[in-house]
Amino acid sequence: MYLNWLPENISTHGGEIDSLLRLIYYITLAWFIVTMGAMLGFVLLFRRRDGQRAAYITGEKLSQAAWLLIPAALVLVLDLWIDFRGGDAWAKAKLHVPPSELQVQVTGKQFNWEILYPGPDGQFGTVDDLQIDNELHVVVNKVVGITLKSKDVIHSLFLPNLRLQQNAVPGRKFPAWFQATKTGVFEIPCAELCGFGHSGMVGHLTVHTAEEYDKWVKEQWPSATGDEIPR
Amino acid sequence: MTRMAAVSEQSSLALRGKIAIWWLIASEVMIFGGAVGSYILARAAGPGWSAEAAHLSTSLATINTFVLLTSSMTMAMAFASYQKGDQREVRRFLLLTILLGLAFLGIKAYEYTSHIMEGDVPWSGSFWSFYYALTGLHALHVIAGAIVNFILFLAAGRGLSTGYRIEIAGLYWHFVDIVWIFLFPLLYLSY
């Protein structure tokens, strides 16, 4: 029920993150119910009664300590399971960056996302590079590769619907990637305190269909011919 | 009975002091460890530090190393004198330790001055930032140690039976010496 608050996942690697979150949710919910059930149950069952003395149980004997050690071992096993699942999902999201079909450079600067497009020639550092602040345009179903930088302080690129978050650190370049499975317009907040304009530092991601994207490219680079547009 | 009580009172005070100073040293190790660790990592990641490090005077630092090592020795001898009960020797060795500490600081001050005159200030670059931070932090600890030693010197002059504190102050002084033993090669000898 809480998981319904998650923004709709439109990313290819987001499904695994969501299912891991669901797994953790159910495991932790189960633990909460069991421990609270036991605690409340014991409190009700063992209220002070006249003439009745508490039992002298120290938990020193192994047969008694087993009641501690076996649940603790169970916690360990479940933890390790969560971690193994996590290892796979992490590798997919952050370690194995797939080759990208669209590339952009995103530079955080108090208080905007400066988005640099390589233009129809697909190369950065050429005349057709175009910087558009706070507007990230991509095509649906294509892998988008981002080089994330910062001109001043630490920012954090956060795309909730894509299950993507990555700090932008000045002096460094970090790769990020996503592949959107649905079209739409989504906000890009900054998720790391970056100064007095941190609140309200927000860009927009527009995921286009292929035709819409072509139209947008033609609008941005009017002199480009059709064949150069990366698809 | 009273003398035994006094001695056992003293030895328990000595024990408390020693345990306290060891815990203090443990946390100081982490303070310097954090700073030195940052220096090592930063230096490993960035080139060009050796050129700056060459500006340092290895000979002055070598002299300073001997100065501090000798002061550790005189500090140990001050404690040995206390154990022998020779109060005048205690004062003599404490004074020597203080003077050697001041000599260290003096040489350091001369180094700082000559660097600054050449334009190598803390904000001249990463190497200099770390150099001043590390040696500055260390120098503050030398000053603190010298002040403590001076207090003990005065107390020894008045014949107060607080000699066991020399051992505790000695532990701290040896620690300050050891930090220098690490800083010396890391700053002066690695290029």
Place this chain on the structure above:
Amino acid sequence: MTNPQSVDPIPASVAHIAHGELGFWRTYVFTTDHKTIAKQYLSLGLFMAFVGGYLAYVMRWQLAFPDTSIPGFGFVGPETYNALVTNHGTIMVFFVAMPILLGAFGNFLIPLMIGARDMAFPRLNMLSFWILAVSALLILTSFFVPAGGASAGWTGYAPLSARAEYTGVNWGINLWLLAHALEFASFLMGGVNFLTTAITMRAPGMTFFRLPLVIWQLLTASVIFLLSVGPLISAAVMLLMDRLLGTSFFVPEGGGDPMLWEHLFWFFGHPEVYVILLPGLGAVLEVLAVFSRKPIFGYRWIIYSTLTTGFLSMIVWAHHMFVSGMDPRLVMPFSISTILISVPIALIMFSMILTLWKGSIRLTTPMLWALGFIAMFILGGLTGIVLGSAPVNIQVHGTHFVVAHFHYVLLSVVIFGGFTGLYFWFPKMFGRMMNEPLGRLHFLLTLIFFNLTFFPMHAVGLAGMPRRIANPLQYEFLAAVQPLNVQITIMAMGLIVAQLPFLINFAWSIVAGRKAEPNPWEAATLEWTAPSPPPHGNWGEAIPTVYRGPYEYSPPGVREDYLPQDRALAARSAQEKR
């Protein structure tokens, strides 16, 4: 019945400090009595809780009703909001949680529970309090300097914090850093004092494995603090140099590395939360035993778990940095160590619950708070598993999900654990009983409003609301959660108001509460053998001698309901013969 106690004449340094003999200043202000110093720490913590709570009130009002004038404050500009957030966190962690749980509980309990007359270094103790007081003064002053108080978050990430032009705040952050330096020095001295006292001044018969668990927790917390604060002290020096001298330790344009600050900060920042956790945990353990009339289940296992937690706490810090850009290959090891730390903590929670099994449970106010702690801490700890899983962390890092998590774990320790201890040891501290009905009301209201405030915050975080946002209405995707934000704010007001019964109870009971006997709770540990409140020197002619562990409740073969630690065995077997 005569107990052969060790004759330990009150040392001369303590003997003449009969109450009132030294005059007002040396009795109440520049005191070296650990119990008075504990009350000073408690007063400082409670006062700063007002300040921190006020900052929270302003923040929450701004979040619920952005860009309106907040009653009792005015309009909140963007830089102001950042200063509110920063100082709320800094004050609550360093000037409320630590002074109360370590300064007050530690100072009050350690000598009394180990059977010592005072701390090993009473004057150092006094100095450490006053240094903290000056530190608090610096933080409060920082609000009033031009450009206001520190605004780079309690985490102070660089380069935002390293150059005044990035925040516009100059002396606010410098004072914040100086306050930290003093506060670290204060707690370092305190930690050394705690450890030395417990190692060298235990009463005869008080072996380490007869120490009450709260003492073990305080000692472990002290060790963790001593060993983890060093790198942040260096970092604070370096950050001050960056700000004041123009060096570039953390500024890339000058060759520095912002991520170095993150590592140094969190290397301390994570163990710090365990420094806060352990004493609160300890208070709960003491109360559970007393009001179940049962030994703590698994005394040794708890000690081993505590030590393991302490060790593990030093190797999990980068779980705050999963999306920081650090090498992604480093992430999984930290994710594993983070998730592993739940094992010893879980064991302690199981032990707490099992202590209730077949007990004879009295639901006094301290016991209610202790049970509340168990529930709230387990809930908070479980959301930690969500955060500790690296891929899930990608989605929830930097959102209000984190805020919900740490408020659950921190407040369960500081509020539930803190009030457990405060209500329990109040009779010993002040010589009077608190009012039970008011205490229960305080508990119930706090429990309700605490959950109504922070539980919905998980949803707000899952929806993607980032931290340190002054105005949620600036984001279209957050429109759906704004009703939750409003609800949280209103419930938070309720939480604040719910503390009124406590304030009334506390103040009234100190002056007019029913006088307390030495051992109103029939507890077995040594502090209850001293008068309520204990005099200077804690006991009269002789300090207690210890014959058994701290939790001999409902012992078999003995008619009494419990055996105090200092009750001699000879008397016990004499009783059995009768």
